Amino acid sequence: xxxxxxxxxxxxxxxxxxxxGSGVLxxxxxxxxxxxxxxxxxxxGIALARYITSVGVVLIIVFxxxxxxxxxxxxxxxxxLVQEDSPVLDGLLLIFPTFGSALGFGLGVSDFIFWPFSSxxxxxxxxxxxxPCSESASPRSLP
Numbered sequence: 001x002x003x004x005x006x007x008x009x010x011x012x013x014x015x016x017x018x019x020x021g022s023g024v025l026x027x028x029x030x031x032x033x034x035x036x037x038x039x040x041x042x043x044x045g046i047a048l049a050r051y052i053t054s055v056g057v058v059l060i061i062v063f064x065x066x067x068x069x070x071x072x073x074x075x076x077x078x079x080x081l082v083q084e085d086s087p088v089l090d091g092l093l094l095i096f097p098t099f100g101s102a103l104g105f106g107l108g109v110s111d112f113i114f115w116p117f118s119s120x121x122x123x124x125x126x127x128x129x130x131x132p133c134s135e136s137a138s139p140r141s142l143p
Contacts, residue, residue: 034094038112045116049124058121065114078108 052058072078081089093106 030095034096037094037109041109041112042116045113046120048113049117049120052121055125058118062114062118065110069108069110 052061078092080086081092092109094109094112095106098105
């Protein structure tokens with residue numbers, strides 16, 4: 001549901017509308033679109049992370065994602081979409097307006113899938129390697 005809300009809002013309102021002076025309503029719609037797509041991507045990332053338990057597999061996935069992202073941006077389909085000013089980019093990019101520029105900077109939805117994916121794996125591995133507090137600070141272990 002979050003993805004549907006985010007994509008539909010992203011296709012209705014674009015960051016270029018901020019330059020026309022529409023202001024607060026466009027900014028609010030972009031905020032709703034970005035937050036809902038971030039939520040949906042985060043859920044996908046956490047759901048995918050639950051099934052991967054090997055550090056080696058995670059490293060392979062991370063390196064493959066970085067390589068494919070770099071290729072896509074500099075020589076692949078993302079470059080073509082940007083050159084053609086395709087409306088598909090409104091659904092794939094999250095634009096964050098900055099002071100002085102309505103267009104600001106953009107991050108891909110895939111970035112918001114891999115951040116929770118990596119974070120989920122890191123948290124689960126850290127918590128698995130830590131000793132419980134009851135073992136590390138028991139009265140018998142103190143001098």
